[in-house]
Amino acid sequence: MEFEKLVVDNKAEFENALDNFCPDIILSDHSLPAFNSEKALQIAKEKLPHIPFILVTATVSEEFAVNVLKQGASDYILKTNIQRLPSSVTAALDKAKIVEEKLLTEIQLKYSHQQIRNLASHLQNIREEERSAMAREVHDELGQQLTAIKLDISWLTLKCVNADPDIIKKLQDMEKLITISLKTVKKIVTELHPAILDKLGIKDAICWQSHEFEKRTGIKIDISLVHGPIPVDSKTALALFRIYQESLTNIMKHANASMVKCSLNKTETELILQIEDDGDGFDENAGGYKQSLGLLGMKERAVVLGGELEIKSSPGKGTKIIVSMPF
Numbered sequence: 001m002e003f004e005k006l007v008v009d010n011k012a013e014f015e016n017a018l019d020n021f022c023p024d025i026i027l028s029d030h031s032l033p034a035f036n037s038e039k040a041l042q043i044a045k046e047k048l049p050h051i052p053f054i055l056v057t058a059t060v061s062e063e064f065a066v067n068v069l070k071q072g073a074s075d076y077i078l079k080t081n082i083q084r085l086p087s088s089v090t091a092a093l094d095k096a097k098i099v100e101e102k103l104l105t106e107i108q109l110k111y112s113h114q115q116i117r118n119l120a121s122h123l124q125n126i127r128e129e130e131r132s133a134m135a136r137e138v139h140d141e142l143g144q145q146l147t148a149i150k151l152d153i154s155w156l157t158l159k160c161v162n163a164d165p166d167i168i169k170k171l172q173d174m175e176k177l178i179t180i181s182l183k184t185v186k187k188i189v190t191e192l193h194p195a196i197l198d199k200l201g202i203k204d205a206i207c208w209q210s211h212e213f214e215k216r217t218g219i220k221i222d223i224s225l226v227h228g229p230i231p232v233d234s235k236t237a238l239a240l241f242r243i244y245q246e247s248l249t250n251i252m253k254h255a256n257a258s259m260v261k262c263s264l265n266k267t268e269t270e271l272i273l274q275i276e277d278d279g280d281g282f283d284e285n286a287g288g289y290k291q292s293l294g295l296l297g298m299k300e301r302a303v304v305l306g307g308e309l310e311i312k313s314s315p316g317k318g319t320k321i322i323v324s325m326p327f
C-alpha cells in the first residue's frame, strides 16, 4: 500500500489535519495524554462523516469496542492482532468508496431531477405566455376586423333598402355569419386564456369554469367558496385555475360521476382547493396512472409555487384532489 501519513496527538492538530491534510482514512489510538479516540471520532464524524475511522488500540473492553462501532467507527483492531490492519484498511476504503459513489449518484440524480423540474416549469410558463399573447392577438386583431366588417354590412344593408330582395337576403345571411364568427372568436380567446381570471380573480373564474362544465356534461357542481377577497398572486391563481380545469376534464373523461363538489378555503398561510367526485375512482397505489401527464402536471404546477397536491382515490369510491398553495 502506498500512502502519505500525518501523525497528530492533540485536538487542535487533529482538526487542522482534517481540514488541510484531508485524509482518506483515520487510524486512531485509544488514549493519549492530551486527546482520546472518543473525542477524535466525534470530531471526525462532524467534519468528515464519510471518512473511515479505525480504532487501533492495546486493550479496550468489548463493551467499549461495540460502543465505538455504534458511534460510527469502521473497525477496531487490537495491537496484538495488528496483522489484521491491512485488510481492515482495504475493506474500509472500499466501503467508503461505495458510499461516496452512492452519494455522488444521489446528488447527480437530485440535480437532474431539479433541472427537469425547472425545464417543465419554464415550458409551462412559455406555454401560458404564448396562449395569453395569442388570445390578445386574436381578440384585438381578428375581433376588431370582424366587428368592422359587421358594421360595414349594416351600413350596406341600410343603403340597400330598395335593392333586389336576393341582395338583401345575402347581406342578412352575411351579418348572421359574422355574428357567429365573433362568438367563435370570443370562445377561442377565453379558452386560450380566461380573461375573467385577470379581471375578476380566481373565485369568479372557478364559477365560470364550473358553469361551462355543467352546461357541457349536465353534472351539477356544488361550489363553496371562502368569503371575501383572496390575496393570491397571478401565478398562483393561474395554477389553481389550470388544476381545476384538468380535474374537471378528468372527471368528464374518466369518472362517470353524478355529482362534483368544489371548495376553496383559506387558512392564515394557505389557500386550499378541493375537488371531489362520486365517480368510479381509481387505484392511486397501482402506479399505472403515474405514466400519464395530467395528474403529474397538476402536481408540478403546485410544487413549483411551493404548494402541494394530494390525490385520494380508490375504485368505486370517487376521487378527491386537495391542493394547498401558500400566499
Ligand SMILES: Nc1ncnc2c1ncn2[C@@H]1O[C@H](COP(=O)(O)OP(=O)(O)OP(=O)(O)O)[C@@H](O)[C@H]1O
Pocket (backbone or CB within 6 Å): 250, 251, 253, 254, 255, 277, 279, 280, 281, 282, 289, 292, 293, 294, 295, 296, 318, 319
Ligand atoms: N376523477 C377521476 N376519476 C376516475 N379516474 C381518474 C380521475 N382522475 C384521474 N383518473 C385516472 O387516473 C389516470 C391518470 O390521469 P391523468 O390526468 O394523469 O391522465 P389522462 O387523463 O389519462 O391523460 P391526460 O394526460 O390527457 O390528462 C386516468 O387515466 C384515470 O384512469
Ligand SMILES: [Mg+2]
Pocket (backbone or CB within 6 Å): 246, 249, 250, 294, 295
Ligand atoms: Mg387527465
